[in-house]
């Protein structure tokens with residue numbers, strides 16, 4: 001499977017805590033290895049993800065950066081293909097297979113209005129429908145399509161507990 005990093009552009013602390021946390025949770029659950037959040041450092045997001053990773057496993061990392069220019073240029077140098085999710089981009093159903101063939105992928109999602117430089121530095125500007133909706137939804141669909149659904153079978157190592165899927169009710173077994 002590809003190494004996938006999610007880059008969250010324009011995080012505003014307090015106001016964006018919940019949505020950014022959900023972007024991070026989706027990134028982790030759907031197979032990304034880390035999220036880079038561009039904006040003020042927000043310990044609440046870091047702590048939420050630390051807690052979830054401790055209980056449910058895996059090695060997900062959260063990193064904060066002040067500006068996007070250097071970070072995205074560095075990722076590009078390291079061989080990451082940059083995929084910016086925007087309702088103005090080309091349709092995901094036409095590029096998902098091609099994007100998914102790359103070993104290293106960075107998915108960029110916005111919050112407030114995204115600067116034109118992000119459109120320019122990106123290798124792909126990709127839409128998940130050409131209707132306005134949410135970065136959480138766009139990220140989920142993109143992660144699923146570029147991994148061809150294989151992220152649904154992921155196992156998370158080192159978990160303290162595991163859910164046994166059931167038709168009804170809840171079953172959680174301790175692993176430690």
Ligand SMILES: C[S@@+](CC[C@H](N)C(=O)[O-])C[C@H]1O[C@@H](n2cnc3c(N)ncnc32)[C@H](O)[C@@H]1O
Pocket residue numbers: 084085086087088108109110111112113114126127128129130131132133134135136138
């Ligand atoms: C709530 S939207 C706000 C967009 C902002 N008002 C703008 O004009 O760029 C936040 C993010 O959700 C993602 N998004 C929303 N709708 C999308 C769509 N149809 N396709 C892909 N990404 C989308 C984009 O990453 C966008 O930056």
